[in-house]
Amino acid sequence: MKVVTVIGARPQFIKAAAVSRVLRSEARVSEVLVHTGQHYDENMSTVFFDQLGIPAPERHLNIGSGTHGLQTGRMLEAVEQVLLQEQPDWLLVYGDTNSTLAGALAAAKLHVPVAHVEAGLRSFNRRMPEEINRVLTDHASDVLFAPTSVAVENLRREGIADERIVQVGDVMYDAALYFGNKAELESRVLETLDLRPGAYVLATVHRAENTDALERLHAIVDGLIAVAADMPVVLPLHPRTRGVLERAGMLERASQCMYLIPPVGYLDMIKLEKNACLIATDSGGVQKEAYFYGVPCVTFRDETEWVELVETGWNRLVAPVSAHKIRDAILSQRGTQGADLQLYGEGDAGRRITNALMEWK
Ligand code: UD1
Ligand code: UDP
Numbered sequence: 534m535k536v537v538t539v540i541g542a543r544p545q546f547i548k549a550a551a552v553s554r555v556l557r558s559e560a561r562v563s564e565v566l567v568h569t570g571q572h573y574d575e576n577m578s579t580v581f582f583d584q585l586g587i588p589a590p591e592r593h594l595n596i597g598s599g600t601h602g603l604q605t606g607r608m609l610e611a612v613e614q615v616l617l618q619e620q621p622d623w624l625l626v627y628g629d630t631n632s633t634l635a636g637a638l639a640a641a642k643l644h645v646p647v648a649h650v651e652a653g654l655r656s657f658n659r660r661m662p663e664e665i666n667r668v669l670t671d672h673a674s675d676v677l678f679a680p681t682s683v684a685v686e687n688l689r690r691e692g693i694a695d696e697r698i699v700q701v702g703d704v705m706y707d708a709a710l711y712f713g714n715k716a717e718l719e720s721r722v723l724e725t726l727d728l729r730p731g732a733y734v735l736a737t738v739h740r741a742e743n744t745d746a747l748e749r750l751h752a753i754v755d756g757l758i759a760v761a762a763d764m765p766v767v768l769p770l771h772p773r774t775r776g777v778l779e780r781a782g783m784l785e786r787a788s789q790c791m792y793l794i795p796p797v798g799y800l801d802m803i804k805l806e807k808n809a810c811l812i813a814t815d816s817g818g819v820q821k822e823a824y825f826y827g828v829p830c831v832t833f834r835d836e837t838e839w840v841e842l843v844e845t846g847w848n849r850l851v852a853p854v855s856a857h858k859i860r861d862a863i864l865s866q867r868g869t870q871g872a873d874l875q876l877y878g879e880g881d882a883g884r885r886i887t888n889a890l891m892e893w894k
């Protein structure tokens with residue numbers, strides 16, 4: 534069985550690491566890893582391949598950044614060429630980025646069966662590029678690997694047949710279990726930054742709806758600066774956000790008040806997450822990792838796809854409309870614990886996905 538896997542953005546390297554390890558352990562499976570080049574900085578791409586033991590991509594498309602149409606269109610054209618040459622049994626994609634949609638669309642048009650990992654997530658906010666990508670990818674897919682029962686229900690409601698849906702748990706939970714101890718042992722990031730365990734807030738911001746709306750970004754940054762008056766705030770900065778802060782003249786004040794650092798590798802990120810007293814983020818993956826490591830979370834968004842985290846008290850949504858709302862949410866969520874439930878499966882999603890692909894009729 535030949536699988537072409539298309540990845541391109543930071544969270545996809547982590548998700549693919551969890552699945553590729555199992556896929557490649559099977560003698561009858563060959564995988565061709567395709568990197569679209571959506572993320573390309575050393576600390577947004579190479580560091581993950583180095584740390585997570587992901588094999589070097591067999592194909593690198595070097596697409597880079599651009600507007601949605603340009604980036605997705607170039608990927609579509611390039612992935613199509615790979616599929617025509619490789620003639621795989623499956624095209625495997627993850628999540629909801631432009632790389633995901635381009636991979637799925639290229640394959641569906643060539644009648645290559647498409648498998649989508651992290652299927653069925655919905656924010657019900659069509660203004661998010663991710664929502665468009667995930668809805669279209671799900672409907673172009675032949676097998677939909679859903680992480681949760683909520684995701685399964687979302688797919689059913691959209692008329693996707695039960696036979697195509699497999700609930701496998703969350704591949705990021707596999708990754709958290711596999712790399713959690715390694716990070717604890719190997720990362721020296723707390724010493725480097727001179728941080729005390731349990732005595733700082735970890736924050737990330739990169740989502741278009743926050744970076745492209747200056748008033749929202751202002752509320753987030755000013756809210757975090759207000760928190761930093763009480764305790765250190767560490768903000769590994771996505772290049773998109775750094776660019777906006779720089780252009781808006783907000784970077785200097787932010788870096789005077791907080792630990793503004795470049796994006797970190799996965800092991801340092803886990804170490805920072807595990808030892809934070811609270812995580813404040815607009816990332817999908819980071820919301821779940823907070824829960825995996827038992828750390829309370831505040832999410833700077835109007836809604837989330839991972840609704841079970843809010844329902845069980847692990848996560849609290851705060852619309853970034855004012856700095857004091859952000860600060861108050863962080864200070865009141867600090868020190869809380871959610872319900873003790875297994876929300877994302879058993880940590881064997883990679884195995885379940887591999888088995889399902891090998892057995893699919
Ligand atoms: C993308 C995904 C988003 C995901 C995120 C993970 C889409 C539409 N968005 O958002 O769903 O949560 O990845 O991190 O696919 N840049 C660099 N270096 C890089 C990569 C990006 O400088 O290595 C800068 C460029 O200025 C680029 C901007 O960041 O234009 C945005 O990058 P892009 O990949 O388009 O979107 P993300 O915000 O990273
Ligand atoms: N991450 C990382 N270094 C960072 C920020 C995030 O390794 O500086 C990891 C994080 O632990 C998670 C994934 O990247 O596993 C989340 O990616 P991101 O927030 O970029 O995207 P999203 O999950 O929102 O699509």
